Amino acid sequence: MAVSTTPPLRRRNAMTSRQIASQDEDYARWYNDIVQKADLADYSPVRGSMIIKPYGYELWENIQGGLDRRFKATGHKNAYFPLFIPMSFIEKESKHIEGFAPELAVVTHGGGKELEEPLVVRPTSETVIGHAFSKWIHSYRDLPLLINQWANVVRWEMRTRLFLRTMEFLWQEGHTAHATEEDAIEETMRMLDVYVDFAINEAAIPVIKTRKSESERFAGAIETYSIEAMMGNKWALQSGTSHYLGQNFAKAFDIMYTDESNERQYCYTTSWGVSTRMVGAIVMAHGDDRGLRLPPRLAPIQVVVVPIYRDEEQHDLVMNAVLDICDPLITVGMRVHIDDREGLTPGFKFNDWEMRGVPVRMEVGPRDVENNSVMLVRRDQEGKAAKQSASRDNLIQTVSRLLNDIHREMLAQATAFRNGNIRLVDTYDALKEAVTDSWALAYHCGQPACDATVKEDTKASSRGFPLDKNETWSPDGEKCVVCGKQALGMAYFSRAY
RNA sequence: CGGGGCGUAGCGCAGUAGGCUAGCGCGCUGCGUUUGGGACGCAGAGGUCGCCGGUUCGAGUCCGGCCGCCCCGACCA
The missing domain is CATH 3.30.930.10 (Bira Bifunctional Protein; Domain 2)
Structure with a gap:
């Protein structure tokens, strides 16, 4: 039986998971x-x-x-x-x-x-x-x-x-x-x-x-x-x-x-x-201030299992249950990793794997074994909302649904964030203001000179003419917000990597 | 290449009116107690103080040169 599909981390990592700068700060x-x-x-x-x-x-x-x-x-x-x-x-x-x-x-x-x-x-x-x-x-x-x-x-x-x-x-x-x-x-x-x-x-x-x-x-x-x-x-x-x-x-x-x-x-x-x-x-x-958040379908580890026990007896009880629980998940192709590192508290492991962005954490302790359940915690959410106790029956279905939910939720969050940070502008002044803290969408002629002007004035670059939007927004009669000549269509401008 | 910052243990840092054996926290190793949100005790290991040269009785500390890294710009997936 495969204990884990992912290479086990036998040693704790040399890096501490603390001391990451916050996004706002830097x-x-x-x-x-x-x-x-x-x-x-x-x-x-x-x-x-x-x-x-x-x-x-x-x-x-x-x-x-x-x-x-x-x-x-x-x-x-x-x-x-x-x-x-x-x-x-x-x-x-x-x-x-x-x-x-x-x-x-x-x-x-x-x-x-x-x-x-x-x-x-x-x-x-x-x-x-x-x-x-x-x-x-x-x-x-x-x-x-x-x-x-x-x-x-x-x-x-x-x-x-x-x-x-x-x-x-x-x-x-x-x-x-x-x-x-x-x-x-x-x-x-x-x-x-x-x-x-x-x-x-x-x-x-x-x-x-x-x-x-x-x-x-x-x-x-x-x-x-x-x-x-x-x-x-x-x-x-x-x-x-x-x-x-x-x-x-x-x-x-x-x-x-x-x-x-x-x-x-x-x-x-x-x-x-x-x-x-x-x-x-x-x-x-x-990513957020707690670390990475990996999309479930690409995450190297989709489910990390943290066993919880107090003594040798509980350790054996819990680990046996963990192996029983994981085997079917691994068999259907889920990327499961069991964090069996000794000498680290569960709390440390929780933070460690959150920092590494693993989408789902599964906690298994003596109480869970007794109740035929596991504790599932999703990385895309915080606090109580992120946790749920799940029965060991139908666990494959529960976890695979959860992974899909997380994918959907991450996409929804990213989409809402993006849509909330795009501003439609119709003057060059408005464009200059908009790109300081968002994407600007404006009629544009597409000429290199105008791209260069925007770059020089704002550090933002022309990101291109969106294909979908320009099917519905006709540039006929519309003027480039930079030079005033005939526009080719709407284009995005923003700071870019 | 221009501007700014930084190089001291794996990581984060302290140490400079030049001085004795180079320190702290975390991490690491061993043993024991712990373990449902970042445990604790005891005992240990670990350093050519970025490199080269100079000043000096003595340089991590002062001077000169060089190298490297990070951030911000000019170029780009």
């Missing part, structure tokens, strides 16, 4: 405290890069699982392309090189000798994959070609933050090639919707789909779409992107096919990605 510090004290990540000896610790990596693995299932379900296959990219590849697409040049890490030496051609450590893989696609695609029958890869990438960042921006990070990058513009655009939007579905149904984070303005667009894309999430300090976090690349990379890398009429045509390509930044999104969208 949000940046709160974030750093949580990430480190909940054992998600640690600093590394190399500036700007991080060590993802087992608990953080399990969270990432669950994110990977949720995304990978969805990619497979939409017909994509995984592959792996090399870390090193010839410098000349990067240079083939003019906008691409222009955008990425400042953040490239370049290998100039190998085997003790200077290389004839420097190798770029991939900042993204459009170029190597484009090169491969040009060899693989011959006929319209080869299309669409739907590939994803899980990989690390490197971007030389000036300023880094754990998970949110590190010089090396993990992500998935999808790359697809299509016969027509329509097909490629459809793919771009489909994968954006996959990200939305993942964010809402796995991470319990409400996200807004946007089309990016020109200045926020991916280097080399025709259009960039994103999902934007609101963090606990009301800043925005771009949590996933999907790019329609048109024929830009097809032309740079000769990605061509022969159509039904035996004509040679350039493909239309897309790319889309979600990174370990999603971990940061989860921390900041849900």
